[in-house]
Amino acid sequence: MPAPPKFTEFIDSHVDGFIQRLADAVAIPSVSGDAQHRQDVFKMGSWLQGQLNSLGVETKQVDLGKHIMDGQELQLPPAILGRIGDDPKKKTVLVYGHYDVQPAEKSDGWDTEPFKLVVDEKTGRLIGRGSTDDKGPILGWLNVLEAHKALGLELPVNMRFCFEGMEESGSEGLDDLIKSETAKGKNGFFGDVDCVCISDNYWLNTRTPCLTYGLRGLVYFKVTVSGPAxxxxxxAFGRSVHEPMTDLVQIMSKLVATDGTILIPGVDDMVSTADAEEKKLYVTLDYSIQDIEEAVGAPIALSDDKATVLMGRMREPSLSLHGIEGAFYGPGAKTVIPASVSGKFSIRLVPPQTPDTVEPLVFKYIESEFAKLNTKNKLKIENLHGGKPWIADHKHWNYEAAKRATEAVYKRTPDLTREGGSIPVTLTFAESLGVNVLLLPMGRGDDGAHSTNEKLDKSNFVEGTKLLGTYLYEVAAITA
Amino acid sequence: MPAPPKFTEFIDSHVDGFIQRLADAVAIPSVSGDAQHRQDVFKMGSWLQGQLNSLGVETKQVDLGKHIMDGQELQLPPAILGRIGDDPKKKTVLVYGHYDVQPAEKSDGWDTEPFKLVVDEKTGRLIGRGSTDDKGPILGWLNVLEAHKALGLELPVNMRFCFEGMEESGSEGLDDLIKSETAKGKNGFFGDVDCVCISDNYWLNTRTPCLTYGLRGLVYFKVTVSGPAxxxxxxAFGRSVHEPMTDLVQIMSKLVATDGTILIPGVDDMVSTADAEEKKLYVTLDYSIQDIEEAVGAPIALSDDKATVLMGRMREPSLSLHGIEGAFYGPGAKTVIPASVSGKFSIRLVPPQTPDTVEPLVFKYIESEFAKLNTKNKLKIENLHGGKPWIADHKHWNYEAAKRATEAVYKRTPDLTREGGSIPVTLTFAESLGVNVLLLPMGRGDDGAHSTNEKLDKSNFVEGTKLLGTYLYEVAAITA
Ligand SMILES: [Zn+2]
Ligand SMILES: [Zn+2]
Ligand SMILES: [Zn+2]
Ligand SMILES: [Zn+2]
Structure with a gap:
């Protein structure tokens, strides 16, 4: 059951209004990571709540408490929960999105003012902070609601909305809310949810829509070597004492090889090797070495084989060395022997790895390598934080509905992808609600979500709105 | 020929006045590395010039030009050149010192105001920035001049003074001055100098006076690995692309071992192994493992053998890893793959090593190790700066005079030491003037020259003043 033609016609004939609404949303600098902008995040939440109310959605703001940022205690932005439809004969779809954005200053290298949406008619781009992450997708849902209200059309499903204002700053408070609501069972806000749809990631490239069914987890370590007081x-002291930097660099050099192999025994081994069938999944994805080299701006792909590169990102763990705290980091030359230095590295995890199963392998290995150094310096290892990987059943009707909707709107079959990064709330929804979670991206792989000149292509905004609406009809039609 | 008894008596009976003068000097915060304090450096130069003039020294300020610091063009503090005595029958001694100091703020951890000299009667310490580095020693010379003027005593030698105000900031301009004056030959300011005496380093410990006849050189490298744009x-990109940090850490791990061995082929080999006789020099020095472990505040000496530790500092090269520019260095956890990272390291050099002979070994080795990595990232190596090591003939009459003076004042034979660090002007004087240069320290090894709570022991100030005066008499008496 595709969406009724008058729905898609309405979308096509109201693009200017949709773009104006996106401009209004982008104009509110709702940067959650900057205490100076906290009031703007609240303003954005109220703006969003007003929009939902005017489109017939019953809403409430949920107070998520306080937290400390930049040394001050701040009120957390509220979660905006919304509901429309209570027909027991319909399925109930939960939509998640976030109304906060990453920081942006024109001086970071933006070509235009980041908080003023610019419509570049030549390229068809809508440029501004939050255009694609995640205001554009949220507004896609508003567009769908507006079309139905204006046309007097009944929504094909019951809808629940969960919008937060702290996603870019660790989603503080949200997990507790989801868990306490799900603890209420059928009487909780999420009690009758049949599936979840999150539009907060991107196509693998600039051409082909995709459905995303996996995310890597993470575990982040800090290894400190201390010596002098x-x-x-x-x-005065070179070649007289054990230098912490010498020892730390030895340890860091033993974690990962140039080709990406993780040298900590057992970590790579936890993950099964892809068989021919699985490998074929990656071979068929619309992707090329040129895509990744354009994305990073240099010919530095780990392999010339596209499937190998994609598997490295999607279905294998990775270890990155991020830096060293406590050492000399400025420009110029300083002849210091730093007293205490902390190497930072993280491991992206894939099933069946979890922070709990990987941590002991890391600790044991580093401790044994450090012992081999025969140094008088001291070692300390800390696990700073972590999150499990997530993978969904992409043969579930929720994915099938999204696939049919994509075929209806884009006239092509979506790629099935996994992401290398994490969206922790995905796992929380999947585990707490016990329902299938779908990641249905609106934007393209080159949108530059956390970067300068963030954009959403107008066509992705328009067709993406149609996709979200059509998806609801396909969910309604499909036999669960 | 020791100094006349009335000289040493004068010193002993005028200590309070000497300390007051030191307090006046410390009160001028002549921090050369801080543009905000540049006027104080000038003020200090004029104060010093005034003191010299009032003690009968003919002086001139030499303009050293301008330089850029903290983004502003600043006038360099002048060199203060002084001369007293022109008797062709006397030897001529050139004294060097610096009237600028390291930065200091009480909030750095000082127990007292850094620019207010505190006399701690209990410990006998004179506490304040510049007390030992290098205002105390400079004032030691003023004390000697004052005693001779007050007593109507003729100085036993002709004296030349060269005081600069940029030592803590790279001695900018001074080398040019020394070279242009020496180019004038006999007519230059340094034309008739027979030997140089510099009092700007420290005893090896807190007990035994020493004469210093060697300094290590330095060559400082920056190794940059760049990948993505x-x-x-x-x-998004872990295990898809070559990561610059992975490669840089591999390179840095191949430079130096935990035990201090330099892994760059040929570098350690340039230096001859100490034979039994040379080793004995170090065995006899008044030093212990406890001394170094107290100095660094931790039991991290590279060896339990005192001579090995001392040779590591004094007669062997050392390689220290200072840090990484461009990587994540803050507290907390950031999941960045830095695009371009620069490792900083330096090698302390001993004869016959020079920056010019060591550089090609470093470049060749790093290039070949980088090639082995088989990475698509790019490598760049830079030699940021360097200076040659210096070693003097400690059997020269200049050293013999200082030894006799030490025996006269301290009733003990001084230790003969080499320093692990550099005082670049030492080499400039030695090479340009072609005369023997002596390092004759006033302060103790625990003075904390560049640290908080810098101090000079009152006894070192008083006996050190006697030592400087007595040294002049021994120079005059000795048969060259
Ligand atoms: Zn997002
Ligand atoms: Zn984001
Ligand atoms: Zn000094
Ligand atoms: Zn100094």
Whole structure:
């Protein structure tokens, strides 16, 4: 059951209004990571609530408490919960999105003012902070609601909305809300939810729509080597004492090889090797070495084989060295022997890895390598934080509905992808609600979500709105 | 020929006045590395010039030009050149010192105001920035001049003074001055200098006076590995591309071992192994493992053998890893793949090593190790700066005079030491003037020259003043 033609016609004939609404949303600098902008995040939440109310959605703001940021205690932005439809004969779809954005300053290298939506008629791009992450997708849902209200059309499903204002700053408070609501069972806000749809990631490229069914997890480590009581001068003490940097760099050099192999015994081994059938999944994805090299701006792909590169990102763990705290980091030359240095690295996890199963392998290995150094310096290893990987059943009717909707709107079969990064709330919804979660991206792989000149192509905004609406009809029609 | 008894008596009976003068000097915060304090450096130069003039020294300020610091063009503090005595029958001693100091703020951890000299009667310490580095030693010379003027005593030698105000900031301009003056030959300011005496380093410990006849040189490298055009997110790109940090850490891990051995082929080999006789020099020095472990505040000496530790500092090269520019260095956890990272390291050099002979070994080795990595990232190696090591003939009469003076004042034979760090002007004087240069320290090894709570022991100030005066008499008496 595709969407009724008058729905898609309405979308096509109201694009200017949709873009104006996106401009209004982008104009509110709802940067959750900057205390100076906290009031703007609240303003954005109220703006969104007003929009939902005017489109017939019953809403409430949920207070998520306080937290400390930049040394001050701040009120967390509220979760905006919304509901429309209570027909027991219809399925109930939960939509998640976030109304906060990443920081942006024109001086970061933006070509235009980041909080003023610019419509570039030549390229068809809608440029501005939050255009694609995640205001555009949220507004896609508003567009769908507006069309139905204006046309007097009944929604094909019951809808529930969960919008937060802290996603870019660790989603503080949201997990507790989801868990306490699901603890109420059928009487909780999420009690009758049949499936979840999240539009907060991107196509693999700039051409082909995709459905995303997996996310990597993460575990982040800090390895500290300490020696002298204070920083020393390398003239006075070089070759007289054990230097913490020497030892730390030895340890860091033993974690990952140039080709990406994780050298910590057992970590790579936890993941099964892809068989021919699985490998074929990656071979068929619309992707090329050129895509990744354009994305990173240099010919540095780990392999010339596209499937190998994609598997490295989607179905294999990775280990990245991020930096060293406590060492000299400025420009120029300073002849310091730093007293205590902390190497930072993280491992992206894939099933069946979890932070709990990987941590002991990391600790044991680093401790044994450090012992081999025969140094008098001291070692400390910390697990700073982590999250499990997530993978969904992409043969579920929720994915099938999204596939049919994509075929109806884009006239092509979507790619089935996994993401290398994490959207932790995905796992929370999947585990707490016990229903299938679908990631249905609106934007393209080159949108630059956290970067300068963030954009959403107008065509993705328009066709993406049709996709979200059509998806609801396909969910309604499909036999669960 | 020791100094006349009335000289040492004068010193002993005028201590309070000497300390007051030191307090006046410390009160001028002549921090050369801070543009905000540049006027104070000038003020200090004029104060010093005034003191010299009032003690009968003919002086001139030499303009050293301008430089850029903290983004502003600043006038360099002048060199203060002074001369007293022109008797062709006397030897001529050139004294060097610096009237600028390291930065200091009480909030750095000082127990007292850094620019207010505190006399701690209990410990006998004179506490304040510049007390030992290098205002105390400079004032030691003023004390000697004052005693001779007050007593109507003729100085036993002709004296030349060269005081600069940029030592803590790279001695900018001074080398040019020394070279242009020496180019004038006999007519230059340094034309008739027979030997140089610099009092700007420290005893090896807190007990035994020493004469210093060697300094290590330095060569400082920056190794940059670059990959993507911008920083990447480790979720999106981990295990898809070559990561610069992975490669840089591999390179840095191959430079130096935990035990201090330099792994760059040929670098350690350039230096001859100490034979039994040379080793004995270090065995006899008044030093212990406890001394170094107290100095660094932790039991991290590279060896339990005192001579090995001392040779590591004094007669062997050392390689220290200082840090990484461009990587994540803050507290907390950031999942960045840095686009371009620069490792900083330096090698302390001993004869016959020079920056010019060591550089090609470093470049060749790093290039070949980088090639082995088989990475698509790019490598760049830079030699940021360097200076040659210096070693003097400690059997020269200049050293013999200082030894006799030490025996006269301290009733003990001084230790003969080499320093692990550099005082670049030492080499400039030695090479340009072609005369023997002596390092004759006033302060103790625990003075904390560049640290908080910098101090000079009152006894070192008083006996050190006697030592400087007595040294002049021994120079005059000795047969060259
Ligand atoms: Zn997002
Ligand atoms: Zn985001
Ligand atoms: Zn100094
Ligand atoms: Zn100094």
């Amino acid at each position: 204070r920083d020393l001068h390398s003239g | 911008r920083d990447l997110h480790s979720g």
